[in-house]
Amino acid sequence: MNLILASQSPRRRELLGLFHIPFTVRVADVNEAMDENAAPYDEVARVSRLKAQAIDRGPEDVVVAADTIVVCQGKVLGKPKNEEEALEMLRLLSGRDHQVMTGMTVLYGEQERSVTEVTDLHFRALTEAEIRRYVASGEPMDKAGAYGIQGGAALFCQSLNGDYYNVVGLPVCRLGQLLEQVVPGWRSEE
Numbered sequence: 521m522n523l524i525l526a527s528q529s530p531r532r533r534e535l536l537g538l539f540h541i542p543f544t545v546r547v548a549d550v551n552e553a554m555d556e557n558a559a560p561y562d563e564v565a566r567v568s569r570l571k572a573q574a575i576d577r578g579p580e581d582v583v584v585a586a587d588t589i590v591v592c593q594g595k596v597l598g599k600p601k602n603e604e605e606a607l608e609m610l611r612l613l614s615g616r617d618h619q620v621m622t623g624m625t626v627l628y629g630e631q632e633r634s635v636t637e638v639t640d641l642h643f644r645a646l647t648e649a650e651i652r653r654y655v656a657s658g659e660p661m662d663k664a665g666a667y668g669i670q671g672g673a674a675l676f677c678q679s680l681n682g683d684y685y686n687v688v689g690l691p692v693c694r695l696g697q698l699l700e701q702v703v704p705g706w707r708s709e710e
Contacts, residue, residue: 521703522578526571526585531670535690536584548574548585552598560591564623565634572625572632582703583627588689590665592618597665606655609666613676615645620665620687624695631702637691639682641669646676664689 523543525536536543548571554563564587572585590597592612600606618641625634654673660666667673669680669687683691699706 522581524575524577524581524583526575526583529586529689531668531689532586535685535688535692536695538692539696543584546575548572550574552587554589554596554598556596560589560596561621561636561638563596564589564621565625565636566623568623568625569632569634572627575627577627579629581628582699584624584695584699585627586622586624586690588620588622588664588686590618590620592616592665599662599664600660600666603655603661606660606666607651610646610651610654610660613643613646613665613667614651615643617642618665620682622686622689622691624691624698626695626698626702628703633698633702635694635698637683637686637694639680639684639686641677641681641687642679643676644678650676 523541525532525543525545526548528547533545550570552567567587568585572583575583577583597609600609620639621636623636654660657672659668659671669677683693685692
């Protein structure tokens with residue numbers, strides 16, 4: 521069995537490493553645009569499924585794919601396209617509750633399972649200076665919602681209910697459960 525991570529995210533690579541098993545990385549080239557008329561919960565799972573299905577694989581390969589979004593006041597926040605968009609996202613999140621949703625898909629043989637993990641967060645009210653300083657650091661530019669909870673945005677989060685690793689980009693507990701459901705003998709000692 522070969523494990524394949526269908527993601528270029530360094531955070532997902534690091535989190536998958538917590539399983540202490542070898543894996544390879546293959547980047548899925550898919551359109552990640554979401555249908556604005558569909559529920560974000562369903563769309564993020566659909567995009568993860570597209571990523572997994574786009575990977576060439578053999579019969580013994582297990583593919584893990586994920587996609588993460590932030591949802592605040594009904595608005596889906598992906599990765600900011602530029603600094604101005606990052607500023608707008610952080611202004612929206614300031615002093616508000618929001619959700620981080622990660623759609624995750626595991627493929628093995630004919631088995632395919634997709635789930636969406638949701639974590640609720642609340643950011644304290646941020647000053648304009650804090651927002652600008654954080655965006656100037658460059659950290660928000662490759663992250664959904666324009667922030668990294670494992671980085672400077674740890675100073676913004678007043679509360680978190682759910683899986684912390686989901687907010688980072690890969691809910692490892694749920695992934696372990698999915699792998700046990702989809703891949704026979706996943707935990708066997710060989």
